[in-house]
Amino acid sequence: xxxxxxxxxxxxxxxxxxxxxxxxxxxxxxxxxxxxxxxxxxxxxxxxxxxxxxxxxxxxxxxxxxxxxxxxxxxxxxxxxxxxxxxxxxxxxxxxxxxxxxxxxxxxxxxxxxxxxxxxxxxxxxxxxxxxxxxxxxxxxxxxxxxxxxxxxxxxxxxxxxxxxxxxxxxxxxxxxxxxxxxxxxxxxxxxxxxxxxxxxxxxxxxxxxxxxxxxxxxxxxxxxxxxxxxxxxxxxxxxxxxxxxxxxxxxxxxxxxxxxxxxxxxxxxxxxxxxxxxxxxxxxxxxxxxxxxxxxxxxxxxxxxxxxxxxxxxxxxxxxxxxxxxxxxxxxxxxxxxxxxxxxxxxxxxxxxxxxxxxxxxxxxxxxxxxxxxxxxxxxxxxxxxxxxxxxxxxxxxxxxxxxxxxx
Amino acid sequence: xxxxxxxxxxxxxxxxxxxxxxxxxxxxxxxxxxxxxxxxxxxxxxxxxxxxxxxxxxxxxxxxxxxxxxxxxxxxxxxxxxxxxxxxxxxxxxxxxxxxxxxxxxxxxxxxxxxxxxxxxxxxxxxxxxxxxxxxxxxxxxxxxxxxxxxxxxxxxxxxxxxxxxxxxxxxxxxxxxxxxxxxxxxxxxxxxxxxxxxxxxxxxxxxxxxxxxxxxxxxxxxxxxxxxxxxxxxxxxxxxxxxxxxxx
Ligand SMILES: Nc1ncnc2c1ncn2[C@@H]1O[C@H](COP(=O)(O)OP(=O)(O)OP(=O)(O)O)[C@@H](O)[C@H]1O
Ligand SMILES: [Mg+2]
Numbered sequence: 001x002x003x004x005x006x007x008x009x010x011x012x013x014x015x016x017x018x019x020x021x022x023x024x025x026x027x028x029x030x031x032x033x034x035x036x037x038x039x040x041x042x043x044x045x046x047x048x049x050x051x052x053x054x055x056x057x058x059x060x061x062x063x064x065x066x067x068x069x070x071x072x073x074x075x076x077x078x079x080x081x082x083x084x085x086x087x088x089x090x091x092x093x094x095x096x097x098x099x100x101x102x103x104x105x106x107x108x109x110x111x112x113x114x115x116x117x118x119x120x121x122x123x124x125x126x127x128x129x130x131x132x133x134x135x136x137x138x139x140x141x142x143x144x145x146x147x148x149x150x151x152x153x154x155x156x157x158x159x160x161x162x163x164x165x166x167x168x169x170x171x172x173x174x175x176x177x178x179x180x181x182x183x184x185x186x187x188x189x190x191x192x193x194x195x196x197x198x199x200x201x202x203x204x205x206x207x208x209x210x211x212x213x214x215x216x217x218x219x220x221x222x223x224x225x226x227x228x229x230x231x232x233x234x235x236x237x238x239x240x241x242x243x244x245x246x247x248x249x250x251x252x253x254x255x256x257x258x259x260x261x262x263x264x265x266x267x268x269x270x271x272x273x274x275x276x277x278x279x280x281x282x283x284x285x286x287x288x289x290x291x292x293x294x295x296x297x298x299x300x301x302x303x304x305x306x307x308x309x310x311x312x313x314x315x316x317x318x319x320x321x322x323x324x325x326x327x328x329x330x331x332x333x334x335x336x337x338x339x340x341x342x343x344x345x346x347x348x349x350x351x352x353x354x355x356x357x358x359x360x361x362x363x364x365x366x367x368x369x370x371x372x373x374x375x376x377x378x379x380x381x382x383x384x385x386x387x388x389x390x391x392x393x394x395x396x397x398x399x400x401x402x403x404x405x406x407x408x409x
Numbered sequence: 410x411x412x413x414x415x416x417x418x419x420x421x422x423x424x425x426x427x428x429x430x431x432x433x434x435x436x437x438x439x440x441x442x443x444x445x446x447x448x449x450x451x452x453x454x455x456x457x458x459x460x461x462x463x464x465x466x467x468x469x470x471x472x473x474x475x476x477x478x479x480x481x482x483x484x485x486x487x488x489x490x491x492x493x494x495x496x497x498x499x500x501x502x503x504x505x506x507x508x509x510x511x512x513x514x515x516x517x518x519x520x521x522x523x524x525x526x527x528x529x530x531x532x533x534x535x536x537x538x539x540x541x542x543x544x545x546x547x548x549x550x551x552x553x554x555x556x557x558x559x560x561x562x563x564x565x566x567x568x569x570x571x572x573x574x575x576x577x578x579x580x581x582x583x584x585x586x587x588x589x590x591x592x593x594x595x596x597x598x599x600x601x602x603x604x605x606x607x608x609x610x611x612x613x614x615x616x617x618x619x620x621x622x623x624x625x626x627x628x629x630x631x632x633x634x635x636x637x638x639x640x641x642x643x644x645x646x647x648x649x650x651x652x653x654x655x656x657x658x
Contacts, residue, residue, distance in 0.1 A: 012511070319506045323523065325523050329491075406506065
């Protein structure tokens with residue numbers, strides 16, 4: 001009996017019981033669909049996190065204050081903004097000590113209301129040094145950057161992100177030279193930043209005002225502390241060395257004794273990428289487990305229904321044997337039926353998974369990447385599931401005694 | 410080679426059930442010649458079905474000899490037996506055993522599926538031809554549930570014929586049918602026997618059915634008690650014509 005005839009017979013048997021076949025497939029359909037969808041989302045967000053991290057500059061190092069002192073609230077850790085440890089003296093010392101990082105920029109930020117005429121817009125002002133633009137790979141689209149002199153004089157100047165421009169000025173007005181107010185402080189717009197769009201975490205990177213840090217510290221926040229210090233390693237490969245040097249220098253300037261914990265954290269982009277990719281590694285282990293379990297359940301469903309089918313069709317098996325079917329013919333017939341169920345289920349699952357991924361990417365705007373390998377692998381695993389769980393029922397059918405099978409009521 | 414299709418000699422079949430042994434056949438010997446129409450008669454439990462299953466290579470004897478068309482059946486394995494059934498034997502069962510929800514034509518095609526030398530086209534043609542032989546060509550697309558019992562049995566006979574076997578084995582093939590339909594089936598059997606020279610072994614326990622054959626073997630308690638040619642073989646077509654036109658019972 002050739003394979004086409006076998007497939008034909010198996011198809012006919014399945015079509016005779018469409019609903020049952022569909023219900024049997026359900027486990028596999030859901031399993032494969034879920035796996036494909038989750039893999040697409042996982043792969044998509046991993047890729048987009050990585051690309052937006054590299055867009056920020058893979059050399060960037062972030063230093064943030066961090067309260068880890070025993071008296072620091074008895075286990076209550078305060079947010080970065082409420083901790084005061086980073087000062088301009090730290091920055092100056094870093095510039096002297098650290099050889100593997102080239103640029104340093106302190107950052108003091110405040111949120112508040114930006115106002116121009118009747119238009120107002122809630123946003124964040126970031127007080128930084130001119131080198132910040134280099135470190136963050138930002139550039140000025142029109143107008144000019146502010147200078148070290150502006151920092152020295154706490155000049156009332158600022159650079160606007162595109163979102164802020166759109167909301168304060170509308171489309172047809174040139175903002176350069178205009179005065180806006182941020183928390184009542186008048187600032188002159190001297191430049192507009194090139195748009196960067198949304199990052200992976202859904203933040204609008206253009207919803208920002210940048211000003212000299214002295215301006216923000218003195219005129220807006222009235223503080224001498226910073227929320228962060230940004231630095232740029234000479235190259236990506238020395239960022240770990242740079243980070244060590246930074247820690248050493250900061251411990252000195254904060255007068256931390258041996259054994260005392262840091263009151264700051266230093267993070268390189270490489271660290272971040274590593275953390276995120278280990279998370280996504282764990283995610284894929286989890287997904288594999290989910291896939292395995294759902295295919296197991298689907299497979300047991302197939303096995304169950306194949307046993308029922310063999311029992312139900314005992315007389316048919318007897319008849320087929322009496323007219324010349326060999327054991328192997330009967331075996332192949334039921335095995336192919338099982339494989340057909342699992343492959344059809346897998347196929348529907350793949351289509352459903354792709355549809356769900358496309359839906360998610362176009363309606364929820366999540367980054368989604370449908371990987372061919374995940375499709376091919378789930379498909380193969382489905383076929384194997386069919387073989388594995390169809391084997392025993394098929395073998396049972398093939399071993400039936402023709403006379404007893406014919407007599408079966 | 411002789412023109413014997415079947416040669417059985419001292420054929421025995423015992424069933425072991427726990428500590429008990431049921432001796433269904435206790436040494437049966439007879440030959441069947443090519444083109445014979447033999448009926449096997451006997452009371453219930455006399456071993457008719459057991460014998461027919463052995464003749465049809467569905468079962469293996471406990472001891473004794475059985476040659477089918479010159480082949481010593483007891484030397485064959487399961488797969489070879491399947492092949493033998495496919496090429497040499499056509500079965501007709503009391504319960505028809507058609508595949509449900511499957512058209513008459515597809516039912517008839519079934520044995521040819523297990524013969525890989527036959528193409529799809531040839532399969533269809535031969536199945537149609539077999540259906541024509543049982544005068545059901547116009548019902549080829551009907552499923553068993555859309556056919557009467559007699560028609561279903563004729564489809565089953567077509568299925569037994571489609572592989573052009575050397576012999577047709579029927580176990581109480583008229584057991585579920587009324588007199589008229591039984592006679593129709595017997596008329597068909599006689600036609601196959603006389604026109605196409607098919608050898609037929611037909612199990613029945615109705616003497617009037619046995620009267621249509623050329624020879625009757627009587628079994629009792631697993632042994633042949635009588636084996637005689639039919640002196641006045643009846644013609645089923647004539648018998649059919651002689652039946653009252655409208656049966657009112
Ligand atoms: N598989 C089996 N296991 C045990 N005993 C069996 C088996 N098959 C048949 N027998 C026994 O063998 C004997 C002959 O049975 P068989 O079916 O051949 O009778 P039969 O002549 O066909 O009867 P009927 O006219 O009722 O069909 C019976 O006593 C039966 O109980
Ligand atoms: Mg019987």
